[in-house]
Amino acid sequence: MRLTGHKIAVLMESDYYEPEILYYQQRFPEEGAEIHFMTRMWGADKQTFTGHEHQFPFEVTRSFEDLDDRELGEYSAVIVPSGMVADRLRFTEDPKALPPASRFLKRAFDDPGMLKGIICHGMWLAAPIPEVVRGRRAVVHNNLLGDLRNMGGIYVDQDVVIDGDLVTARTGNHCHLLARTLIDILAQRAPRTARVAA
Template identity: 30%
Template sequence: MSIQEQSGTRRVAVLVAMEGIEQVELTGPWKALEEAGWEPVLVAPETGEVQAFDHLDAADTFPVDTTIADASPEDFAGLVLPGGVANPDALRLDAAAVGFVREAVAADRPVAAICHAIWMLVEADVLRGRRVTSWPSLQTDVRNAGGTWVDEEVVRDGRLVTSRKPDDLPAFNAALLDLLADG
């Protein structure tokens, strides 16, 4: 039985802070999920709208579907963590968000993180013994958290998919969808 059948859902949580999300790292996976028949759900610390960025420039806003307080990893077939420097840097200070990530990994849910989103996995202390990638400047953080950092477009380690940067989105999205399809 696949994870989506176990959970009774094809919903995938997309966990973000209220601002600083790299827009393409939110919209690229979101579109890929929708096109593959999944229902992405924007999960954030507060209700309202989140502010995405195109690098350092404010871009679009997106409505929050549910708050972290009102969600549980059990409600979703998987978890996507978009990057942007400010997004995971703010989110990792939110104990509920860190707990959400830790619970998703502990429950063996598919988890996909791109670019700076690896910080959420570092903060949740779930990288020990794992092989991952991220934005290159974070390799020391990964190693200090017990992970093995590699410079590859996309890395899959069990139920975890990671990628380095927006240019890797096609490979990241394909790996995310494969991970979800594997249940």
């Protein structure tokens, strides 16, 4: 299995696109990777989210807010999925403060050794931190063309675009292409858990 030892984080909230999330849940472990679904826990031990199309329940027990730098550094990739997940995650109680999920994504972007996979409307989560995509090549859902351009990103009309540690995909229906691209890149790298433990 090509990704044995790799850990991949997927951010979650309600109104997720069921085919995409269920695909990740199966596909990455097929290659030997650990996949961890994370969210803002709001002080609870677990959160149950519902999908957009079929209201399929999905339970999450991991918080991205609790990860220290060492723990975050063990992840080979972070995925911001499609659907309304990013819009829900970018809520902030304080209009003067970054949303916690955008702060988490900024931390991931501060680590160029970690892949960032952003698909479809997932780019919304980067809107409060436009510097992470400014000047970078990316693809988004057609509804987000203005958002990407306002953030200073360079739109590329392809289903998947690779720009260094940023891998973007057009829509949730392209999740298999995003996953395959991340898998192919990570298969050429040693797991980060081994590097952190060394």
